[in-house]
Amino acid sequence: MNIAEPALLKRDETGIAKVTGILKQRFGERFHTGKSVREQHAHTTTYIPSQLPDGVVFPENGDEIQEIVRVCSEHEVPIIPFGIGSSLEGHVNAPGGGISVDMSQMNRILTVNAEDLDCVVEPGVTREQLNTYLRDTGLFFPIDPGANATLGGMAATRASGTTAVRYGTMKDNVMAVTAVMADGRHIKTGQRARKSSAGYDLTRLLVGSEGTLGIFTSLTLKLQGIPQAIAGGVCPFPSVDAACNAVIDTCQMGIPMARIELVNELGMQAMINYSKLEYDPSPCLFVEFHGSDEGVKEQSELFGEIAESHGGGPFKWTAQAEERAKLWKARHDSYWAVLTLRPGAQGITTDVCVPISRLAQCIAETEEDIRESGFIAPIIGHVGDGNFHVVVLMDLENPDEIKAAESFVARLNKRAVAMDGTCTGEHGIGQGKMKYLVDELGDSVDFMREIKRALDPKNILNPGKILPPK
């Protein structure tokens, strides 16, 4: 077995044959067993090899999801919910086979309640689709993980991204969900009140459960008013340490950053070349402020002063949409930019998150580790949260590189956990990070297992994810 191959689960061939037969008859053209469709639904964006489902079904509403779950439950066949496939830790793999439930047909925006700053959407709606739809309302949905992920997938992995420092993560922005549970019951976890103390927080339990406890059929999401003004810019620093200290001071002064992104020296080199930015290749912060015209001006100036006191700057900021767009396009294109550092390689992204006081040290030790490992691997981070990504440029045909990358990721996770951090700030556990969960949370993982057993006693919902075998 390849070191990166996650354990296969026992396949129940009889059950799978029965379920594929039933679903074929029931869903006709909306059920696929062809290899290319199955491959699309198990592609992974990691070095973990694909594990294909036995069929892919495209439901159009919650009742159909209920039907699918009931059939799979009766025959104890795995169900793997599928958004758009942008998850990074093998979440959509099918280690025991089973049925991939593709949410792309459940992509309706059901209601927008402008006065309440909320909306109800189906799980297959993507964040860009929602924001395009909202364009004329003066509202927007702030969470931006980079990829144009589905909102259901983002909720399932407790995603966040560049704006979490201001607007929180999916746990803070999903007010309630409806979901089909493993026994086929269709529940709602909350109403549209902004807050509630009514019983156990099933919303937050399902958010981040990666499809292992229930399958979302709708999400009630918080929206934000589009700020009157946005200002932002890029600020160079002599070191990652200086940049992190500037962020700490900015947080402590209560200056409300909307985004504050760190790119290390190697990342900047790539972005400067790729996006033709006029900066020197030193660690930089990409910063954005949301507020009134006066507010963002004041905040930008204050941030510039803080940066200067840490040897950074000049902080060139602008409230001009066009100039800002160019900078953030460069930041969003950073994945493509870093690929140019090793033509032909694939970029495998991992993430950890530590208390911000430990961030500079964690990044410094990680840069040293990268050098010693001989990887080309820039670091890009949501530094206001202490969260950073390493993009390891790899040849996935080379088993030695995969083995080395696995060891590197293991060391990275151990380092982050030892600094009171987490093995994943926003990507989730999936298959790739299962082995680090007990290190981080100890006996808590047993209670997660008890919850899984209680809510999905047949272990049919996305089995082989999150919870490591005992």
Add this chain to the structure above:
Amino acid sequence: MNIAEPALLKRDETGIAKVTGILKQRFGERFHTGKSVREQHAHTTTYIPSQLPDGVVFPENGDEIQEIVRVCSEHEVPIIPFGIGSSLEGHVNAPGGGISVDMSQMNRILTVNAEDLDCVVEPGVTREQLNTYLRDTGLFFPIDPGANATLGGMAATRASGTTAVRYGTMKDNVMAVTAVMADGRHIKTGQRARKSSAGYDLTRLLVGSEGTLGIFTSLTLKLQGIPQAIAGGVCPFPSVDAACNAVIDTCQMGIPMARIELVNELGMQAMINYSKLEYDPSPCLFVEFHGSDEGVKEQSELFGEIAESHGGGPFKWTAQAEERAKLWKARHDSYWAVLTLRPGAQGITTDVCVPISRLAQCIAETEEDIRESGFIAPIIGHVGDGNFHVVVLMDLENPDEIKAAESFVARLNKRAVAMDGTCTGEHGIGQGKMKYLVDELGDSVDFMREIKRALDPKNILNPGKILPPK
């Protein structure tokens, strides 16, 4: 049985006798069975009669809590965690007897990580104690439910209060907990990273679980930098409707309110008399902004314009600490002020929360209901969240009044749930709201029961709360 009496649970006299014997021997002076101490630990702040525990123990650390839980688990005796007794729905009652675990000796502030804007505290620390301790650090803990509750109790009920519109509720401000579970294991639910996607969100599951799933032994809390400037004031409106519409516009413009509190006409009458405020008795908003000097000035002026456009004002605001303090003291004293409306009566407080678009209607119908019921019952609300309280002034010796109040509360909850709201925005379910939970969340309550069964199979942790008998 009095209509307000919650069902007693079966008492296990043998087990209780054994446990009280063991705890007496183990904890000596720190274990009490005298009636007056037991009465203090079951006092309720509702019309629900007290149900006394059989003993009260004062542990000093997590190891002692583990010991207590193991003894109680072995003999299947209930354990009722006790903070300071300010909960409002009979949370600390002991319907099946058992042991009250008083957290007042676990009141140490363990660490303050100023750079990370977080701290770790024991559950018996009160919010005022924490903020006094933080005074010289430039940081504060923002959640303010009114009472000087313990932070453990606030986490247990998912409390919030006046500042939730800006800083969220306890769910947003507890980053992780350590807790003793029903089997005696001591777990941590997270590390100090600002965000994590590592597995099921046990933090959010325990926050709001009212001591029924685990007993907190420490809390990791987010802190905030004390804002450079604070401005605020009181703004009168011709109607509750106009005030609510002003709040909706303010939210939509993205003006960051730190507090926005509604007091209805009757509430203002009481407060004007009690606190000698120079206002006319019409519905008022108490508003506060946190930010820079320029920022709070701009926000106050903008809010004044919005208020005027809805027929409100003048909005007299100030950034002077002394003047603001007088207003917020009046708001915080509102409970005592409203008591003067019916001398000798007790004020029983209930809460619901609805989408803000429905708030004006919900309050109008509730005011009408109050008039028809003949109650004196002012309304005070955290209007930015759609959350409001009714303080019913009652003679608790009069069974007819209790019966009428129960009916009123039932209608209020039904009204809120029908408007897509919740039967409790911040007080929790306890005993008092159990009967409304299924109305609000349907089959979800069955899954809460499964979780309770999985994590506390002997039903020893605060039994008879949250989950209504089937």
